[in-house]
Amino acid sequence: MNVDLNSVRTMDTAQVEQGIRRILEQSLGVEPDEATPGDYWEALSLLVREINLDRIRNTRREEKDGSVRRVYYLSLEFLVGRLLGNNLHNLGIYHQAEKATASFGVNLSDVLEYETDPALGNGGLGRLAACFLDSLTTLNVPAFGYGINYRFGLFKQGFVGGKQVESPDAWREDSFPWGIEKPKRKQVVRLYGQVREVDGKAYWDDTQEVLGVPWDLPVTGYNTERVNTLRLWEGRATEGFDLNSFDAGRYQDSRFREILAENISQVLYPNDSHPEGKELRLIQQYFFVACSLADLIARYKREHEGWEQFTSKVVIQLNDTHPAIAVPELLRILMDEEDFVFTKALEICRSVFCYTNHTLLPEALETWSQGLIARVLPRHMQLIYKINYHFLHNEVEKHWPGDHQMKNRLSIIEEPNNPAEPQMVRMAYLSVIGSHKVNGVAALHSSLVKQKLFPEFDELWPDKIVNVTNGVTPRRWLANCNPELAELIDSTLKSDWQSDLARLGELKVWADDPEFQKKFARIKRDNKVALASVIDELCGVKVNPDAIFDVQIKRLHEYKRQQLNLLHIMAVYRRLLEDPDLDVPHRVFIFAAKAAPGYLVAKNIIYAINRLADRVNNDRRIRDKLKVIFLPNYRVSLAEKIIPAADVSEQISTAGFEASGTGNMKLALNGALTIGTMDGANVEIAEEVGEENIFIFGKTVEEVSDLRQRGYNPRDIYQHNEELKAVIDWLASGDLSPDEPDAFRPLVESLLDSDYFLTLADYQSYSDAHDRIVKAWKAPSYWWRMAIINTASMGKFSSDRSIVDYCKTIWNIGL
Numbered sequence: 081m082n083v084d085l086n087s088v089r090t091m092d093t094a095q096v097e098q099g100i101r102r103i104l105e106q107s108l109g110v111e112p113d114e115a116t117p118g119d120y121w122e123a124l125s126l127l128v129r130e131i132n133l134d135r136i137r138n139t140r141r142e143e144k145d146g147s148v149r150r151v152y153y154l155s156l157e158f159l160v161g162r163l164l165g166n167n168l169h170n171l172g173i174y175h176q177a178e179k180a181t182a183s184f185g186v187n188l189s190d191v192l193e194y195e196t197d198p199a200l201g202n203g204g205l206g207r208l209a210a211c212f213l214d215s216l217t218t219l220n221v222p223a224f225g226y227g228i229n230y231r232f233g234l235f236k237q238g239f240v241g242g243k244q245v246e247s248p249d250a251w252r253e254d255s256f257p258w259g260i261e262k263p264k265r266k267q268v269v270r271l272y273g274q275v276r277e278v279d280g281k282a283y284w285d286d287t288q289e290v291l292g293v294p295w296d297l298p299v300t301g302y303n304t305e306r307v308n309t310l311r312l313w314e315g316r317a318t319e320g321f322d323l324n325s326f327d328a329g330r331y332q333d334s335r336f337r338e339i340l341a342e343n344i345s346q347v348l349y350p351n352d353s354h355p356e357g358k359e360l361r362l363i364q365q366y367f368f369v370a371c372s373l374a375d376l377i378a379r380y381k382r383e384h385e386g387w388e389q390f391t392s393k394v395v396i397q398l399n400d401t402h403p404a405i406a407v408p409e410l411l412r413i414l415m416d417e418e419d420f421v422f423t424k425a426l427e428i429c430r431s432v433f434c435y436t437n438h439t440l441l442p443e444a445l446e447t448w449s450q451g452l453i454a455r456v457l458p459r460h461m462q463l464i465y466k467i468n469y470h471f472l473h474n475e476v477e478k479h480w481p482g483d484h485q486m487k488n489r490l491s492i493i494e495e496p497n498n499p500a501e502p503q504m505v506r507m508a509y510l511s512v513i514g515s516h517k518v519n520g521v522a523a524l525h526s527s528l529v530k531q532k533l534f535p536e537f538d539e540l541w542p543d544k545i546v547n548v549t550n551g552v553t554p555r556r557w558l559a560n561c562n563p564e565l566a567e568l569i570d571s572t573l574k575s576d577w578q579s580d581l582a583r584l585g586e587l588k589v590w591a592d593d594p595e596f597q598k599k600f601a602r603i604k605r606d607n608k609v610a611l612a613s614v615i616d617e618l619c620g621v622k623v624n625p626d627a628i629f630d631v632q633i634k635r636l637h638e639y640k641r642q643q644l645n646l647l648h649i650m651a652v653y654r655r656l657l658e659d660p661d662l663d664v665p666h667r668v669f670i671f672a673a674k675a676a677p678g679y680l681v682a683k684n685i686i687y688a689i690n691r692l693a694d695r696v697n698n699d700r701r702i703r704d705k706l707k708v709i710f711l712p713n714y715r716v717s718l719a720e721k722i723i724p725a726a727d728v729s730e731q732i733s734t735a736g737f738e739a740s741g742t743g744n745m746k747l748a749l750n751g752a753l754t755i756g757t758m759d760g761a762n763v764e765i766a767e768e769v770g771e772e773n774i775f776i777f778g779k780t781v782e783e784v785s786d787l788r789q790r791g792y793n794p795r796d797i798y799q800h801n802e803e804l805k806a807v808i809d810w811l812a813s814g815d816l817s818p819d820e821p822d823a824f825r826p827l828v829e830s831l832l833d834s835d836y837f838l839t840l841a842d843y844q845s846y847s848d849a850h851d852r853i854v855k856a857w858k859a860p861s862y863w864w865r866m867a868i869i870n871t872a873s874m875g876k877f878s879s880d881r882s883i884v885d886y887c888k889t890i891w892n893i894g895l
């Protein structure tokens with residue numbers, strides 16, 4: 081980028097120490113010798129915040145000339161994780177802070193544990209947004225993230241008798257020094273009301289108004305003084321006379337408005353695959369979109385005259401369809417407030433919006449009933465019809481003249497099969513039609529988006545749908561979470577792999593070196609010892625750090641197939657019971673996953689794993705050869721402890737269902753070997769590491785589709801696979817839950833009656849792949865060679881590379 085923010089000024093230990101002392105004494109009012117680790121956390125955070133604020137002002141000043149195109153990343157989720165450690169690393173003062181806290185007699189890593197994770201996301205999509213902000217800043221791209229400042233993030237998960245229980249996570253009620261309220265930048269958002277037309281012009285009146293107040297989080301990058309902004313909106317009631325009104329009707333209205341406003345940013349919806357058409361969710365979507373567009377337009381107007389340069393200065397990335405209402409909102413602003421004609425307004429929309437698709441699951445594709453949108457956002461419903469009419473009668477008609485079926489198929493409005501049902505608005509179609517590029521998140525996924533999800537759009541606009549393979553930030557997911565490995569890499573490569581991850585490739589020459597292998601294995605073991613103590617603390621189970629740590633960490637979903645892992649562990653346990661002298665390495669199977677609160681089968685799977693864990697972990701007969709752990713409350717900070725300690729990474733989704741996966745990249749980066757299907761980014765991981773360094777199993781996308789076509793009956797497999805039949809019968813028998821014999825009925829029925837995700841079809845192949853893992857583990861020099869090659873081959877999966885791809889193929893930004 082043309083602005084020079086690359087010279088990093090640093091602080092020495094004495095300056096950090098002075099800073100901490102000053103803030104402890106003058107801001108927190110405590111003496112250093114009386115301060116708790118929590119006080120140190122707060123003091124250090126406030127010190128970092130001072131530096132960030134300076135740098136944010138510099139960044140602004142350097143951008144004032146408006147010469148650059150800004151990226152606006154609109155997302156209902158940003159799973160940023162803890163910020164203190166990350167900021168210290170980015171500022172290059174981590175070691176200074178370590179020494180400074182040590183001089184006060186406190187340990188920096190204990191201090192960092194005080195921070196609560198801002199849980200503003202469900203999983204992959206939210207974490208991807210956070211990695212992208214890190215990379216945008218690191219690459220010096222001027223960028224804003226826009227989202228919602230939820231009071232309650234994703235629920236906290238606990239287990240009662242092995243069953244998931246949810247409790248609210250009021251994450252920012254504890255001290256959170258990172259957010260800075262910006263009341264001057266507040267926005268008014270209108271809802272409900274009606275549209276009048278006078279002389280062909282639309283007026284949207286009688287609306288309910290709510291306020292959006294922004295709350296800014298500084299986003300620092302690696303080796304740069306740029307600080308970008310994550311701007312999160314909070315709903316507030318408008319001040320105003322209605323509250324004092326004695327008029328009963330008006331009083332009701334104003335109370336309604338107040339309640340509505342305060343509800344908007346209360347909770348993050350905890351689903352990640354099954355949108356329920358809830359009015360408040362639609363309002364959340366519109367609320368943050370309206371605030372964000374008004375905010376970015378105001379910024380544009382402060383920097384430029386007229387609208388001519390708008391499309392060259394602004395690009396807006398829609399993170400899934402959740403912000404899709406931005407398309408009619410920008411159209412509304414351009415037509416109703418700025419007097420553009422429809423065609424010109426649509427052209428502008430189409431040159432600033434881009435849309436990322438994250439799922440092919442049909443039930444996950446968002447639709448809203450026409451009636452709901454018409455009631456909450458009447459003007460937007462009109463504009464959606466207008467976009468649709470233009471699209472169908474000009475664009476579709478031109479390409480497929482007279483083809484009514486095609487118009488039906490591509491209409492933004494889905495006509496119901498049953499006339500008693502409502503018309504539905506397809507948000508994915510609205511997003512495709514309103515954007516200039518649409519991308520999938522891994523090569524396989526993008527080709528399925530073209531072939532299965534939007535084949536007609538791909539025919540109509542052959543250059544619109546593209547691929548950008550996901551990535552993860554190597555700063556958080558290697559340098560910060562695995563400092564020992566980072567140091568080994570530093571001392572081996574002597575090059576800046578953190579800002580050019582492809583450099584890791586140079587490690588390959590060391591893969592067979594016994595000394596290097598020893599160091600690599602030693603680090604893994606240290607990390608496993610550390611995880612073992614977390615496991616003991618959280619689960620009260622002692623695990624052997626010399627066992628294979630086999631991990632599956634991700635949201636719980638049938639397509640991700642934790643149940644396949646479960647069935648296999650049950651089989652391993654049975655084999656051990658049959659022959660306790662079996663010559664097999666010790667194994668620890670580690671799970672962490674939240675289930676959506678309304679997803680019964682997912683919760684049933686959690687319960688089954690926990691009951692099995694209870695049984696296995698207390699069975700003296702198998703002499704600790706097998707342990708099963710389900711860590712509660714999976715979140716970013718827990719991932720940072722599990723990932724560096726993993727030997728095996730479970731990426732076992734039904735082929736064609738996992739859009740990309742990003743945990744797969746983080747685990748391989750930290751030297752775990754993948755057992756996985758040819759799905760999502762696993763395909764590209766296999767390509768990078770070579771098929772001899774990964775355990776691939778199961779049906780491919782083509783084989784899945786063939787099998788379905790032939791007619792799949794899970795009972796055939798059940799009848800013919802003795803071991804599989806035995807474990808399913810055991811699960812169904814009630815033996816694992818004597819107090820509730822039918823407890824696992826939902827899971828067993830799902831497996832035997834439909835098995836939509838082909839768990840049984842892939843079982844034997846999965847079990848065989850595990851046998852190959854055991855064999856490889858028994859030859860350590862072979863194992864560590866593979867592990868090193870995995871770390872060395874992850875260069876492609878840096879989110880820096882993803883952002884460079886977005887800049888080139890989607891945003892038209894030169895770097």
Ligand code: 26M
Nearest residue numbers: 204205349351352355438521738739740741742
């Ligand atoms: C929708 C409507 C109402 C409430 C919630 C939602 C919703 C929220 C999150 C739906 C989907 C959500 O996330 C999906 C997700 O995380 N997808 C994952 O995205 C990753 C990043 O691209 C991919 O790596 C994963 O494969 C994909 O499952």
